[in-house]
Amino acid sequence: MSGISPEEALAQIGRTQQNAYTRQQLPLWYPAGFAALMTLSQIGLDDEFGWRFFVLGIGGLAAMGALVSLLLNRWAKVRWTKETWTPSASITYVVWLLAAAGLALGAHFLVFDGLAEPGRKLAAGAVAVVYLLATTRPAEALIIRLSKAKVVS
Amino acid sequence: MSALDPVIHAPVRLQIMSVLAAAQEAEFSFVRESVEVSDSVLSRQAAALENAGYVVIRKGHVGKRPRTWLSLTPEGRTAFRDYVSELQRIVGQPLPAAQDGVP
Numbered sequence: 001m002s003g004i005s006p007e008e009a010l011a012q013i014g015r016t017q018q019n020a021y022t023r024q025q026l027p028l029w030y031p032a033g034f035a036a037l038m039t040l041s042q043i044g045l046d047d048e049f050g051w052r053f054f055v056l057g058i059g060g061l062a063a064m065g066a067l068v069s070l071l072l073n074r075w076a077k078v079r080w081t082k083e084t085w086t087p088s089a090s091i092t093y094v095v096w097l098l099a100a101a102g103l104a105l106g107a108h109f110l111v112f113d114g115l116a117e118p119g120r121k122l123a124a125g126a127v128a129v130v131y132l133l134a135t136t137r138p139a140e141a142l143i144i145r146l147s148k149a150k151v152v153s
Numbered sequence: 154m155s156a157l158d159p160v161i162h163a164p165v166r167l168q169i170m171s172v173l174a175a176a177q178e179a180e181f182s183f184v185r186e187s188v189e190v191s192d193s194v195l196s197r198q199a200a201a202l203e204n205a206g207y208v209v210i211r212k213g214h215v216g217k218r219p220r221t222w223l224s225l226t227p228e229g230r231t232a233f234r235d236y237v238s239e240l241q242r243i244v245g246q247p248l249p250a251a252q253d254g255v256p
Contacts, residue, residue: 004162004163004164004167006157006240006243007244009157009162009167009240010240010241010244012164012167012168012171013167013171013174013237016167016168016171016172016187017171017172017174017175019187019189020171020172020175020176020179020187021175023183023186023187024183073215074215074216077179077180077182077183078176078178078179078180078183079176079177079178080175080176080177081175081176081177083175084175084176152174152175153174153233153234153237153238
Protein backbone atom coordinates (compact mmCIF):
# COMPACT_ATOMS: atom_id res chain seq x y z
CA MET A 1 0.00 0.00 0.00
CA SER A 2 1.69 3.17 1.11
CA GLY A 3 4.51 2.13 3.37
CA ILE A 4 3.74 4.60 6.16
CA SER A 5 3.39 3.14 9.60
CA PRO A 6 0.47 4.12 11.84
CA GLU A 7 2.89 5.95 14.15
CA GLU A 8 4.32 7.89 11.25
CA ALA A 9 0.83 8.64 9.90
CA LEU A 10 -0.23 10.12 13.25
CA ALA A 11 2.91 12.23 13.46
CA GLN A 12 2.42 13.35 9.85
CA ILE A 13 -1.08 14.65 10.58
CA GLY A 14 0.26 16.84 13.39
CA ARG A 15 3.25 18.09 11.39
CA THR A 16 1.11 18.96 8.36
CA GLN A 17 -1.46 20.90 10.37
CA GLN A 18 1.23 22.78 12.31
CA ASN A 19 2.97 23.65 9.05
CA ALA A 20 -0.32 24.94 7.64
CA TYR A 21 -1.04 27.09 10.73
CA THR A 22 2.27 28.93 10.37
CA ARG A 23 1.59 29.83 6.73
CA GLN A 24 -1.31 32.16 7.41
CA GLN A 25 -0.28 35.61 8.61
CA LEU A 26 -2.04 38.95 8.60
CA PRO A 27 -0.36 41.67 6.56
CA LEU A 28 1.75 43.49 9.16
CA TRP A 29 0.08 46.82 8.45
CA TYR A 30 -3.45 45.43 8.73
CA PRO A 31 -4.19 45.70 12.49
CA ALA A 32 -2.29 48.99 12.74
CA GLY A 33 -4.07 50.34 9.67
CA PHE A 34 -7.39 49.35 11.15
CA ALA A 35 -6.53 51.24 14.37
CA ALA A 36 -5.50 54.29 12.33
CA LEU A 37 -8.79 54.24 10.43
CA MET A 38 -10.71 53.86 13.67
CA THR A 39 -8.92 56.91 15.08
CA LEU A 40 -9.66 58.99 11.98
CA SER A 41 -13.30 57.98 11.95
CA GLN A 42 -13.66 58.89 15.63
CA ILE A 43 -12.20 62.32 14.95
CA GLY A 44 -14.57 62.71 12.02
CA LEU A 45 -17.66 61.62 13.95
CA ASP A 46 -16.92 64.30 16.58
CA ASP A 47 -17.49 66.96 13.93
CA GLU A 48 -21.26 66.89 13.73
CA PHE A 49 -22.14 66.97 10.06
CA GLY A 50 -19.16 69.10 9.06
CA TRP A 51 -16.83 68.01 6.26
CA ARG A 52 -14.83 65.88 8.70
CA PHE A 53 -17.96 63.94 9.62
CA PHE A 54 -18.44 62.79 6.05
CA VAL A 55 -14.82 62.52 4.88
CA LEU A 56 -13.16 61.09 8.00
CA GLY A 57 -16.14 59.71 9.92
CA ILE A 58 -18.18 58.02 7.22
CA GLY A 59 -15.16 57.50 4.96
CA GLY A 60 -13.24 55.84 7.78
CA LEU A 61 -16.11 53.50 8.61
CA ALA A 62 -16.45 52.59 4.93
CA ALA A 63 -12.70 51.95 4.68
CA MET A 64 -12.83 49.67 7.74
CA GLY A 65 -15.68 47.74 6.16
CA ALA A 66 -13.67 47.46 2.95
CA LEU A 67 -10.64 46.16 4.87
CA VAL A 68 -12.71 43.47 6.56
CA SER A 69 -14.30 42.51 3.25
CA LEU A 70 -10.90 42.32 1.52
CA LEU A 71 -9.51 40.12 4.27
CA LEU A 72 -12.44 37.73 4.25
CA ASN A 73 -13.07 37.59 0.52
CA ARG A 74 -9.74 38.21 -1.20
CA TRP A 75 -6.73 37.69 1.01
CA ALA A 76 -7.74 34.79 3.21
CA LYS A 77 -6.54 31.56 1.67
CA VAL A 78 -8.00 29.35 4.32
CA ARG A 79 -10.96 29.41 6.66
CA TRP A 80 -10.07 27.39 9.73
CA THR A 81 -12.63 25.47 11.71
CA LYS A 82 -13.28 26.71 15.22
CA GLU A 83 -11.73 23.49 16.53
CA THR A 84 -8.27 24.78 15.55
CA TRP A 85 -8.45 27.41 18.29
CA THR A 86 -7.38 26.31 21.74
CA PRO A 87 -8.87 28.26 24.68
CA SER A 88 -5.46 29.67 25.56
CA ALA A 89 -4.88 30.83 21.97
CA SER A 90 -8.33 32.42 21.85
CA ILE A 91 -7.78 34.23 25.15
CA THR A 92 -4.38 35.47 24.00
CA TYR A 93 -5.89 36.84 20.80
CA VAL A 94 -8.68 38.67 22.61
CA VAL A 95 -6.33 40.06 25.26
CA TRP A 96 -3.93 41.27 22.56
CA LEU A 97 -6.72 43.19 20.80
CA LEU A 98 -8.20 44.54 24.03
CA ALA A 99 -4.77 45.73 25.08
CA ALA A 100 -4.64 47.96 21.99
CA ALA A 101 -7.98 49.52 22.89
CA GLY A 102 -6.94 49.79 26.54
CA LEU A 103 -3.67 51.49 25.67
CA ALA A 104 -5.41 53.98 23.39
CA LEU A 105 -8.07 54.78 25.98
CA GLY A 106 -5.49 54.96 28.77
CA ALA A 107 -3.27 57.27 26.76
CA HIS A 108 -6.28 59.39 25.80
CA PHE A 109 -7.52 59.91 29.34
CA LEU A 110 -4.34 59.72 31.39
CA VAL A 111 -1.38 60.80 29.26
CA PHE A 112 -2.69 63.23 26.68
CA ASP A 113 -5.41 64.90 28.72
CA GLY A 114 -3.63 68.25 28.32
CA LEU A 115 -3.91 68.16 24.54
CA ALA A 116 -6.79 69.72 22.63
CA GLU A 117 -8.90 67.63 20.24
CA PRO A 118 -8.26 66.27 17.67
CA GLY A 119 -4.60 66.13 18.71
CA ARG A 120 -5.53 64.13 21.79
CA LYS A 121 -7.28 61.42 19.77
CA LEU A 122 -4.49 61.41 17.18
CA ALA A 123 -1.86 60.89 19.86
CA ALA A 124 -3.85 58.12 21.56
CA GLY A 125 -4.48 56.46 18.18
CA ALA A 126 -0.77 56.66 17.40
CA VAL A 127 -0.04 54.75 20.61
CA ALA A 128 -2.36 51.94 19.47
CA VAL A 129 -0.84 51.93 15.97
CA VAL A 130 2.71 51.67 17.31
CA TYR A 131 1.67 48.94 19.77
CA LEU A 132 0.02 46.91 17.02
CA LEU A 133 2.94 47.35 14.62
CA ALA A 134 5.33 46.19 17.33
CA THR A 135 3.28 43.26 18.60
CA THR A 136 1.46 41.74 15.60
CA ARG A 137 4.14 39.21 14.64
CA PRO A 138 5.02 38.22 18.25
CA ALA A 139 1.30 37.85 19.05
CA GLU A 140 0.76 35.68 15.97
CA ALA A 141 3.77 33.54 16.90
CA LEU A 142 2.45 33.08 20.43
CA ILE A 143 -1.06 32.22 19.23
CA ILE A 144 0.37 29.65 16.79
CA ARG A 145 2.55 28.20 19.56
CA LEU A 146 -0.49 27.89 21.82
CA SER A 147 -2.39 26.13 19.02
CA LYS A 148 0.46 23.91 17.89
CA ALA A 149 -0.12 20.95 20.12
CA LYS A 150 -3.70 20.68 18.97
CA VAL A 151 -4.42 18.25 16.15
CA VAL A 152 -7.83 18.38 14.51
CA SER A 153 -9.43 15.18 13.29
CA MET B 154 -3.84 -2.40 9.69
CA SER B 155 -6.48 -3.72 7.31
CA ALA B 156 -9.10 -1.31 8.68
CA LEU B 157 -7.14 1.75 7.61
CA ASP B 158 -8.85 3.53 4.73
CA PRO B 159 -6.56 3.03 1.69
CA VAL B 160 -7.83 6.24 0.09
CA ILE B 161 -6.48 8.28 3.01
CA HIS B 162 -3.55 6.09 4.00
CA ALA B 163 -1.15 7.39 1.35
CA PRO B 164 1.41 10.11 2.12
CA VAL B 165 0.18 13.01 -0.03
CA ARG B 166 -3.53 12.27 0.38
CA LEU B 167 -3.05 11.99 4.14
CA GLN B 168 -1.46 15.45 4.20
CA ILE B 169 -4.21 16.94 2.06
CA MET B 170 -6.87 15.45 4.31
CA SER B 171 -4.98 16.70 7.41
CA VAL B 172 -4.98 20.30 6.20
CA LEU B 173 -8.61 20.17 5.10
CA ALA B 174 -9.72 18.55 8.38
CA ALA B 175 -8.58 21.71 10.19
CA ALA B 176 -10.27 24.01 7.67
CA GLN B 177 -13.74 24.79 6.48
CA GLU B 178 -12.23 25.52 3.09
CA ALA B 179 -8.69 26.15 1.78
CA GLU B 180 -7.39 27.60 -1.43
CA PHE B 181 -5.52 25.26 -3.78
CA SER B 182 -2.27 27.26 -3.49
CA PHE B 183 -2.46 27.22 0.31
CA VAL B 184 -2.86 23.43 0.36
CA ARG B 185 -0.03 23.03 -2.18
CA GLU B 186 2.35 25.13 -0.04
CA SER B 187 1.31 23.40 3.18
CA VAL B 188 1.75 19.93 1.69
CA GLU B 189 4.83 20.99 -0.31
CA VAL B 190 3.97 19.29 -3.60
CA SER B 191 3.66 20.46 -7.18
CA ASP B 192 0.44 21.67 -8.79
CA SER B 193 0.13 18.48 -10.82
CA VAL B 194 0.62 16.15 -7.85
CA LEU B 195 -1.93 18.05 -5.79
CA SER B 196 -4.39 18.09 -8.69
CA ARG B 197 -4.08 14.34 -9.19
CA GLN B 198 -4.39 13.45 -5.52
CA ALA B 199 -7.21 15.92 -4.90
CA ALA B 200 -9.08 14.41 -7.86
CA ALA B 201 -8.64 10.94 -6.34
CA LEU B 202 -10.11 12.23 -3.06
CA GLU B 203 -12.93 13.91 -4.96
CA ASN B 204 -13.69 10.64 -6.78
CA ALA B 205 -13.86 8.89 -3.42
CA GLY B 206 -16.42 11.47 -2.28
CA TYR B 207 -14.12 12.89 0.40
CA VAL B 208 -13.28 16.28 -1.10
CA VAL B 209 -15.17 18.99 -2.95
CA ILE B 210 -13.23 21.04 -5.49
CA ARG B 211 -14.85 24.42 -6.08
CA LYS B 212 -13.70 26.73 -8.82
CA GLY B 213 -14.44 30.44 -8.71
CA HIS B 214 -13.02 33.89 -9.26
CA VAL B 215 -11.70 36.57 -6.94
CA GLY B 216 -11.87 39.68 -9.07
CA LYS B 217 -10.55 38.49 -12.41
CA ARG B 218 -8.30 35.83 -10.96
CA PRO B 219 -9.45 32.22 -11.06
CA ARG B 220 -9.22 30.46 -7.72
CA THR B 221 -9.78 26.86 -6.71
CA TRP B 222 -10.98 25.93 -3.23
CA LEU B 223 -10.83 22.52 -1.57
CA SER B 224 -12.95 21.31 1.33
CA LEU B 225 -13.90 18.04 2.97
CA THR B 226 -17.34 16.62 2.39
CA PRO B 227 -19.23 15.38 5.47
CA GLU B 228 -18.30 11.85 4.34
CA GLY B 229 -14.65 12.91 4.07
CA ARG B 230 -14.69 14.42 7.55
CA THR B 231 -16.23 11.25 8.97
CA ALA B 232 -13.77 9.05 7.10
CA PHE B 233 -10.82 11.08 8.39
CA ARG B 234 -12.11 10.96 11.95
CA ASP B 235 -12.56 7.19 11.68
CA TYR B 236 -9.08 6.87 10.14
CA VAL B 237 -7.49 8.81 13.02
CA SER B 238 -9.44 6.78 15.58
CA GLU B 239 -8.20 3.59 13.97
CA LEU B 240 -4.61 4.86 13.98
CA GLN B 241 -4.94 5.73 17.66
CA ARG B 242 -6.36 2.30 18.40
CA ILE B 243 -3.47 0.60 16.61
CA VAL B 244 -0.79 2.77 18.15
CA GLY B 245 -2.50 2.92 21.52
CA GLN B 246 -2.00 6.63 22.10
CA PRO B 247 -4.30 9.62 21.80
CA LEU B 248 -3.62 12.62 19.60
CA PRO B 249 -2.69 15.81 21.38
CA ALA B 250 -6.13 17.08 20.33
CA ALA B 251 -7.50 15.83 23.61
CA GLN B 252 -5.55 18.49 25.49
CA ASP B 253 -5.58 22.25 25.22
CA GLY B 254 -2.23 22.51 23.85
CA VAL B 255 0.81 24.16 25.15
CA PRO B 256 3.57 22.41 23.21
